[in-house]
Amino acid sequence: MSMSTTKLNAENHLLLDQPLLRLPHELLRKNFKTAQRYFEREQKELKDGIHNVAKDALAGASPEDSLASLDSMINRMQGFKRKLEGLHDEEKTLHEHSRKRIAHLQDLYSIPSLVDESYDKWSRTRLDRLLVDFLLRSGYGNSARQLAEEKGIQDLVDVDVFIQCSRIEASLRNRNVSECLAWCGENKSSLKKINSTLEFELRMQQFIELVRDHRHREATAYSKKFLAPQGDKHLDDIMKAAALLAFMPTTKCQPYKDMYSSKRWEFLATTFVNTHHTLYGLPSRPLLHIALSAGLSALKTPSCHSSIATSSNASTTTSLCPICSTELNDLARNVPYAHHVRSSVDPDPVVLPNNRIHGREKLEEFAVKLGLPAGRIRDPTTGDEWDNTTLRKVFIM
Amino acid sequence: MESIEKEYERLRKKSNLSKSISDVDKCIQLLQNARQAIANDPSSARVSIAKLQQTVPAALEKIKDDEKEIYSGLSRYGRALDKTFKATTTYSTNDYDALSSQSDLIKRAIAMHLIREGQFAAASTFREEAGPIDIPPHLTTEFVEMYEILNAMRIHRNLGPAIAWARSKSTELDHRGSNLEFDLCRLQFVWLFLEQDGQMRAFHYARKELKQFQEKHLDEIEKLLGAFAFQTRLKSSPYAPLFADPEKCFNDVANAFTKEFCSLLGLSAESPLYIAATAGAIALPTLMKMAAIMKDKKTGWSTVNELPAEIALPPGYQFHSIFVCPVSKDQTTESNPPMMLPCGHVIAQESLQRLAKGSAVTIKCPYCPKESSLAQAIRVVI
Numbered sequence: 111m112s113m114s115t116t117k118l119n120a121e122n123h124l125l126l127d128q129p130l131l132r133l134p135h136e137l138l139r140k141n142f143k144t145a146q147r148y149f150e151r152e153q154k155e156l157k158d159g160i161h162n163v164a165k166d167a168l169a170g171a172s173p174e175d176s177l178a179s180l181d182s183m184i185n186r187m188q189g190f191k192r193k194l195e196g197l198h199d200e201e202k203t204l205h206e207h208s209r210k211r212i213a214h215l216q217d218l219y220s221i222p223s224l225v226d227e228s229y230d231k232w233s234r235t236r237l238d239r240l241l242v243d244f245l246l247r248s249g250y251g252n253s254a255r256q257l258a259e260e261k262g263i264q265d266l267v268d269v270d271v272f273i274q275c276s277r278i279e280a281s282l283r284n285r286n287v288s289e290c291l292a293w294c295g296e297n298k299s300s301l302k303k304i305n306s307t308l309e310f311e312l313r314m315q316q317f318i319e320l321v322r323d324h325r326h327r328e329a330t331a332y333s334k335k336f337l338a339p340q341g342d343k344h345l346d347d348i349m350k351a352a353a354l355l356a357f358m359p360t361t362k363c364q365p366y367k368d369m370y371s372s373k374r375w376e377f378l379a380t381t382f383v384n385t386h387h388t389l390y391g392l393p394s395r396p397l398l399h400i401a402l403s404a405g406l407s408a409l410k411t412p413s414c415h416s417s418i419a420t421s422s423n424a425s426t427t428t429s430l431c432p433i434c435s436t437e438l439n440d441l442a443r444n445v446p447y448a449h450h451v452r453s454s455v456d457p458d459p460v461v462l463p464n465n466r467i468h469g470r471e472k473l474e475e476f477a478v479k480l481g482l483p484a485g486r487i488r489d490p491t492t493g494d495e496w497d498n499t500t501l502r503k504v505f506i507m
Numbered sequence: 508m509e510s511i512e513k514e515y516e517r518l519r520k521k522s523n524l525s526k527s528i529s530d531v532d533k534c535i536q537l538l539q540n541a542r543q544a545i546a547n548d549p550s551s552a553r554v555s556i557a558k559l560q561q562t563v564p565a566a567l568e569k570i571k572d573d574e575k576e577i578y579s580g581l582s583r584y585g586r587a588l589d590k591t592f593k594a595t596t597t598y599s600t601n602d603y604d605a606l607s608s609q610s611d612l613i614k615r616a617i618a619m620h621l622i623r624e625g626q627f628a629a630a631s632t633f634r635e636e637a638g639p640i641d642i643p644p645h646l647t648t649e650f651v652e653m654y655e656i657l658n659a660m661r662i663h664r665n666l667g668p669a670i671a672w673a674r675s676k677s678t679e680l681d682h683r684g685s686n687l688e689f690d691l692c693r694l695q696f697v698w699l700f701l702e703q704d705g706q707m708r709a710f711h712y713a714r715k716e717l718k719q720f721q722e723k724h725l726d727e728i729e730k731l732l733g734a735f736a737f738q739t740r741l742k743s744s745p746y747a748p749l750f751a752d753p754e755k756c757f758n759d760v761a762n763a764f765t766k767e768f769c770s771l772l773g774l775s776a777e778s779p780l781y782i783a784a785t786a787g788a789i790a791l792p793t794l795m796k797m798a799a800i801m802k803d804k805k806t807g808w809s810t811v812n813e814l815p816a817e818i819a820l821p822p823g824y825q826f827h828s829i830f831v832c833p834v835s836k837d838q839t840t841e842s843n844p845p846m847m848l849p850c851g852h853v854i855a856q857e858s859l860q861r862l863a864k865g866s867a868v869t870i871k872c873p874y875c876p877k878e879s880s881l882a883q884a885i886r887v888v889i
Contacts (some may be wrong), residue, residue: 115819120508121591122792130591131511135585138518142577145524149574153597156534158678160563162558173549177557179806180542184535191531198524205519212515224789224821234783240784245633248610253633257621260629321551398613399606400785405607405787406793408818410842413827420886430770431826432779437619441612455828455889461847466888467828479684481723493682501702504887505852507833507874 116223120124126236129214132391133268134208143299145197152190159183203220210265216315239266244393246272251278276387282379285319287312290382300389308385310340311378317351318369322359329355409433410447453506460501462489467504474498485501509695511591511747514584524581527573551616614640620780622647625654646772653768655670660761666695669764687760687767688725689720695758701750704739782824790818813838831889834858834873839889846884850877859884 163171163179214235221229236277238261243256251273258264281289294301294309301308313336320329336350350365357366368374387394414433456469466489473487480488488495539828541555606613614633618640621630626646634640658671659665673680673688680687696717699709717728730749737744766776775782797816830839832855839845839855847853854862854875859881869878 114822114825116821119792123788124592125791125795126788128588131588132592135581135588139581139585142524142574142581145527145770146574149527149570153570156563156567158558160559164560167553168557174546177542177545181546182540184538184542186534187531187538189530191535194524194528194531198528201524209519210796212508212512216512219508221781225823233788234781238790239782243668244613244617248637250633250636253629253636256632257626257629260626277873297642299827302553308549309868314547326863399786402780403606403781403787404787404790407794407814408786408790408820409824409826411827411829412838416841418841430773430775431695432775432777432782434826435772435775435779437616437699437779437782441606441609441616446812446814449817450829450831451817451836453829453831453833454825455830461851461887463883465847467853476684480681490684503851504847505850505874505888506830507852 113323116225118218118221118229120221122221123217123218126240126397129390129392129397130211130215130239131208134211136390137271138204140297140300141197141200141204145194148190148193155186156183157450159186162490171429175319175446191310207265214266215313233265235261235263240265240398240401242395243356244396246276249276249398259358260499271390275383278386279379279383282375282382285375285464287315287378290378293382293386297389301385304385304388306385307344308381310337310344311381313337313340314351315346315374316353322370326355347384364430367464378383402441406433406442408448410445412447414439415443420464455506457506459506461497461504462487462494463491464492464494464500466491467506470501473501510587511584514580514587518580518584522577524573524577526576527570530566530570530573534563534570537566539561551836565684611641615642616780618642618777619640619646622650622775623778625650627651644770649768649772652767656768657761660757660764664698664757666691666698666760669760670695672766672768676767676771680767683767684780685763685767686724687763689724690760690763691733692716693727694753694760697750697753697756700734700738701753706735710735715791786824789820827840828889832858832861842885847887848872848877849879849883850867850875853887853889856886 126252159179160183163176163183167176171314177362179379208487217228223229223231242254242258245251245257245268246267251269254267254272255409258267258269278289278293283285291309291312294312313332317329317333317337319495320326333351337344337351341348350369354366354369357363359365359370361370386392386393388470390423393400409431410433411431414431432438455467456472458470459467460470460473462466468490473490476490477487482488485498486495487498487501537559541559542556545552578836614637618630618633618637620641621627621633622642623646627650630647652672654669657670662826670688670691673691696709696712699705699712702708713728713732717731720728728838730746734741734744734746734749734799737746741747741750762776769776793816794814797814801815830853831837832839832844832845834854835858837843837857843855843857845853846856846859848859848870850872858873859870862873863881869876869880870884
């Protein structure tokens with residue numbers, strides 16, 4: 111027999127599931143950073159406020175003035191509190207997602223083996239998750255949402271995150287940078303940490319559009335404001351941008367032709383999606399691709415795309431190979447097949463007069479099911495019938 | 508996973524914004540108290556404000572401490588994630604991906620999966636969103652029928668639709684060696700027999716419907732009818748096992764029905780997408796280990812057509828016979844097929860040709876003393 115296993119190593123098995131916990135964690139961090147930003151601002155405001163009101167009081171301001179100042183401080187703080195409460199609600203949702211996801215992964219640890227029924231169930235949920243992930247990445251938000259709802263896995267998938275991502279991606283394809291710039295603003299510190307050039311590229315595009323419109327004066331002002339501060343990192347690009355002023359949008363001269371090209375929007379959209387996924391710890395490819403390319407190879411045999419039919423689906427004694435099935439056959443055409451070091455055939459192999467090899471027991475079992483007269487056998491693949499005296503033993507080492 | 512759970516609990520209980528909110532509230536309270544004091548007694552304004560200069564910074568300091576607690580909780584949880592998933596960052600970046608360019612085929616696989624799993628609503632939304640997908644015509648209609656029959660069987664214990672279907676496909680089913688129709692009718696008999704006062708109906712059913720199976724299944728029919736002799740004390744009779752677990756019978760027959768139904772459509776009984784994704788998840792750790800080793804040693808694998816290491820899958824994940832030539836250790840393929848020598852030993856064609864080199868007349872079998880000629884070797888299909 112070829113190598114087979116029923117052992118489930120949960121730790122290793124969770125390779126595909128890292129983003130499940132990473133994403134809510136990243137969102138929690140982002141949520142917290144927003145809270146922190148608010149706090150920095152409010153703490154300064156309040157300290158200054160108290161300081162000023164004290165100073166004014168000493169300088170002889172009326173109690174009414176003090177009261178008015180205090181009222182405005184109270185108002186501000188109440189606004190701050192409301193914002194925090196909003197963030198706290200978001201935090202609770204994210205904690206709840208994390209809890210459900212940890213429990214889902216934890217379930218795997220209590221499954222005794224790969225052949226246990228509970229593993230089957232777990233693996234089906236995993237497939238549903240991978241499908242939703244794929245649908246979201248492909249921009250099929252409605253399908254994704256519907257499947258998640260039908261399967262009751264809304265807490266295990268991140269529909270909203272991907273929908274926001276698709277929306278910004280689409281806005282870039284529609285030649286609009288404002289949404290994406292706002293996103294960059296929200297994630298400023300994380301983007302800095304991964305040395306992202308996304309914001310610079312967006313600013314550059316804005317500049318190019320101004321030049322394209324012959325608004326050179328505005329373009330120059332824009333570049334002073336948004337490009338020049340990045341001089342230490344992007345000096346080359348900034349020089350190119352400056353030179354762009356001398357070229358018409360119709361130029362054939364490189365690199366200015368490319369800078370004017372509409373393909374640059376495509377580039378921005380892809381850069382945004384990649385940056386987005388990196389930031390949230392999401393793999394660049396759909397998880398379904400990763401699982402499927404591994405799975406197709408692990409299952410594929412040289413017979414799966416052979417022109418000679420093998421006994422895969424002609425009788426009840428065997429079940430159809432998933433790689434040979436319509437769904438996957440073409441898809442698996444270009445993946446490598448599995449490596450085997452030992453043969454694996456039905457016990458007691460015999461060769462039929464048509465040179466096809468089957469297990470003797472299987473043939474006999476099939477003959478009974480067919481109700482053939484005693485001593486007759488039928489090739490399950492081709493349907494030819496013979497006397498069982500024509501069978502010859504073969505040796506598969 | 509344990510450290511993740513532990514850090515998560517800490518995060519949820521301690522490192523959340525609720526404490527910040529209550530400390531902000533305290534801060535507001537300080538301001539309001541001062542306001543109240545000044546409103547009540549305007550002459551106390553300076554004193555109250557001076558007090559605020561002490562108390563507010565202290566209150567703000569507390570909010571800052573609350574934030575530190577959240578920050579540390581988040582970092583600790585992050586580190587727990589890093590530790591558990593440490594080995595797993597590489598796979599997504601590798602370029603071994605034959606699928607990115609095949610999105611139409613993936614979409615087809617998904618659409619067919621949703622249909623065969625009975626997710627008809629999601630399937631139709633998907634087809635609206637994803638545009639034209641090339642799936643076999645009538646596939647949805649077929650599976651709608653399949654689920655109707657299955658639901659009748661599973662939920663309403665009504666075997667009628669299934670029997671009618673099996674009867675309409677009896678030629679094809681016979682050809683496959685399937686006894687589905689008989690299995691369904693037998694279960695119908697058992698189900699009737701077990702019903703309150705159902706024996707009479709079971710008897711009539713047997714006379715009317717089981718007769719046609721006499722030729723092939725006489726033994727089993729006799730056993731079923733033998734139960735009538737013991738109808739008052741069936742449980743202690745030799746026929747008890749036939750009637751013992753009708754729930755399981757329904758389940759088995761439903762599975763057999765699904766398998767036959769899909770087979771006649773040329774599809775496997777289990778969703779191929781499910782099998783492949785599951786096999787993939789099982790295979791991934793091995794594949795990643797391999798990728799890491801090859802990256803370390805800066806080697807590729809010699810045959811692009813074949814994975815570099817064996818992957819262990821559960822039994823039931825093997826669908827074809829595998830033949831590995833005992834001489835060359837290669838799997839046989841269409842261009843290097845298995846050849847049988849007159850003695851019955853099988854080796855790969857290339858190995859055979861290598862054996863024939865030198866002596867054009869006879870080849871000695873590598874596994875027995877028998878000699879033969881190249882022309883006597885027969886190509887076999889395994």
